[in-house]
Amino acid sequence: MTNWDDSVDFIVVGSGGGAFVGALAARHAGARVLMLEKRDLVGGSTAMSGGIVWIPANPVMAAAGIPDSVSDGMTYFEHVVGDVGPSSSIERRRAFLDHGSKMVTFLQGRGLRFEHCMNNSDYYPEYPGGRAAGRAFEPKPFDGRKLGDWLPKLQLGLAATLQLVVKTNEMRYLSSYNRSLRCFGIGARVATRTIAARVSGRRMLTNGTALIGRMLHVALRGGVEIRTGTAVRGLVTENGRVVGVRAVRDGQEILVEARKGVLLAAGGFAHNAEMRRKYSGDQPNEGQWTMANPGDEGEPLLAAMEIGAKTDLMDEAWWIPMCADPLLAESALNMARQRPGSIFVDASGQRFVNETASKMAVGKAMYERDPVNRAIPCWQVFDDAFRKRYAVDKGLPGRIPPQWLESGAIKRAATLEELARLCDIDPAGLASTVTRFNEHARNGLDPEFHRGESALDRAYGDPGYKPNPAIGPLDRGPFYAVQVVPSDIGTCGGLVTDPNGQVLNQDDQPIPGLYASGNNTATVMGRRYLGPGASIADSMVFGYAAGLHATREQTA
Secondary structure (H helix, E strand, O other): OOOOOEEEEEEEEOOOHHHHHHHHHHHHOOOOEEEEOOOOOEOHHHHHOOOOEEOOOOHHHHHOOOOOOHHHHHHHHHHHOOOOOHHHOHHHHHHHHHHHHHHHHHHHHOOOOEEEOOOOOOOOOOOOOOOOOOOEEEEOOEEHHHHHHHHHHEOOOHHHHHOOOOOHHHHHHHOOOOOOHHHHHHHHHHHHHHHHHHHHOOOEEOHHHHHHHHHHHHHHHHOOEEEOOEEEEEEEEEOOEEEEEEEEEOOEEEEEEEEEEEEEOOOOOOOOHHHHHHHOOOOOOOOOOEOOOOOOOOHHHHHHHHOOEOEEOOOOEEEEEEEOOHHHOOOHHHHHHHOOOEEEEOOOOOOOOOOOOOHHHHHHHHHHHOOOOOOOOEEEEEEHHHHHHOOOOOOOOOOOOHHHHHOOOOEEEOOHHHHHHHHOOOHHHHHHHHHHHHHHHOOOOOOOOOOOOOHHHHHOOOOOOOOOOOOOOOOOOOEEEEEEEEEEEEEOOEEOEOOOOEEEEOOOOEEEEEEEOHHHEOOOOOOOOOOOOHHHHHHHHHHHHHHHHHHHHHHO
16 A cells, blocks of 8 residues: 555646646646646746647637648648658547647637737648648737746746747747848837837746746646646556656655546656667767757656556657857857758768758758768858848847857858868868859759748748749858757657557557656657647647546546
8 A cells, every 4th residue: 555645636747838738638627636847947848949839720720711621630641741650640640630629729718819820831831731821829928927926937938038029920030120021010019019018017928938827827726736846756556557656856755646647748858868879779869959948858758668658759859950059059040041042061062951941851851961971060051142131140130240250150261162171071062062052043943952942941031032032042252151960859759649648558558547748758740840839739739638538537
């Protein structure tokens, strides 16, 4: 007989998007819910993100007049994801689509407010079932003062460093404020909103912080108990059923009973170098470039594996190409691959990918290319016309901070051949590549990698550049280069779950009482990123499914 220190109906491990939705669903069903967060801050990687959610046929889309259907969503999954095994089975895809729309309606009923991210295209809009107008939505700004004493415990996100009240779908336009009247107008709107918030004393949250902030507000009002600084180290089982957790709080081990179930939604293992070495396969890394929540160390995932849980896609992550030098971490150069006048090359000086493709596709292309010609790191090369057009730091277009050049974070040379030698790139290869690229880029074409042909490419390009907003030549020296690495925003492989979010064992049978969602699971998206906010959607939808199933199962 276990001597419990506390007893609740439903335990949620973690405090990101999937954790909160699971907690709210279970609490709405009448369960006593306890959320355990290892860190002193709540929100996880979701709070650090843009807070965008990607779900086909969602009610926010419908309200914006964007037509869609579950059938088109299934078609899109079929053509983009393909057959990748149990994580993206037909049943799990159908569950994602069916639960997704219901989850959004549920959250709206709890007071959350969303808006459609217009023209934030699916990442493969040209595939059958794709949508160029986009299926993504994001939270409306939220006044953090409503959180009271919990506001300082909220993980800060994207807009914190910018010190702007800027929505995620507006961010891509800010560094192009000088490129079109529309971009200038969006920038002016953001500035006006920021000033108004400061004058009124409101603490307006946006992006992932707003998403978590709104759900935290609802959870606190609804009676969800949240304990920070409490790390789950193991699962307690009886007769094959998970009945509670073993956790550490203030240096003391505690045992907490979960009468209806345990939901693991504590992120993946992005910061666990040993696990990443062990499971990285053909995409070798130790998490040295990850941007994930610092708490992503894999303890809940390991706890489930210890009791026989099945795993898949453990080598995979949500890849994103980023400048290697820390000086450039917040630089607009991290968006340069989507702008005319910039290309990626490997050590031989050759292009190897459509630079404007989805972030995950580009990151995976770096790993695929590296065994042939070094592409980790690869080099992002741009010309002086690019420098003059775009604001690469937080200042005006045309300015590169001197310390970036002096430190070597950015290489500069009068000719491509000289630049290649500075970067240890083959000079003849780089010169040949740029010559060949320029021949077609002047006409807005890329016959080699088809850059600029997709609605995604054009959506993130330069609205003031003709004839193609996503592609242009590099023909005005001096020339510049920065190192780029395949960073990630978290791992996306782990526990295999069924359509209800139940964790499966090695025999593909549900482990009673154990649920999981988010980055500690093998994602329904497989090895592709289907659209902006796909990772958050995966976490939230299956967190919702888990909360519903756990409470219904025990009350049926």
